[in-house]
Amino acid sequence: MRKRILIAAIGSIVVVAAAAPAGAIGPGDIRITDVQTSYTMVKARNGTAAGSVELVKQRLYNPSLSQRAIGRATMSCTFFDRRERNCSGTYFLPRGALVVSGTIQSRLLYEIAVVGGTGLYENARGSLTVTSTGLRPKRRELLVFRLSG
Numbered sequence: 001m002r003k004r005i006l007i008a009a010i011g012s013i014v015v016v017a018a019a020a021p022a023g024a025i026g027p028g029d030i031r032i033t034d035v036q037t038s039y040t041m042v043k044a045r046n047g048t049a050a051g052s053v054e055l056v057k058q059r060l061y062n063p064s065l066s067q068r069a070i071g072r073a074t075m076s077c078t079f080f081d082r083r084e085r086n087c088s089g090t091y092f093l094p095r096g097a098l099v100v101s102g103t104i105q106s107r108l109l110y111e112i113a114v115v116g117g118t119g120l121y122e123n124a125r126g127s128l129t130v131t132s133t134g135l136r137p138k139r140r141e142l143l144v145f146r147l148s149g
Helices: 002-019
Strands: 028-042 053-061 069-079 085-093 096-104 109-117 126-134 140-147
Touching: 053 085, 109 140
Parallel strands: none
Antiparallel strands: 028 053, 028 140, 053 069, 069 085, 085 096, 096 109, 109 126, 126 140
């Protein structure tokens, strides 16, 4: 009887391990920086902020490892009014991409949800906190991804 229980328990562990995505990572933080390389504001036809779209491209860096870019990012935001905007973005890193989405009011300091990813970050969940560290000559930001699994 004990052998059957032990075999059933081992079988359950194998099934759970096999069900986990191959590239998945556990909880942890990723701290990187970015430099904005492109910014476009597409104004709404009626001239108000509502409906305007903000398009941003960035280069990603890990200054503790290298001065060379480690990836890139794209973000698209649609304005609800003069400040509030709904954004979605993808951060392309060496071993996969992280996808974020949510509403922000200011690009100077915000937190947005991590809603998924690819490669090493497949099915990632958590948050991204962005803090602007400089606006001239190009916008620079500190990015902290807090992944919950």
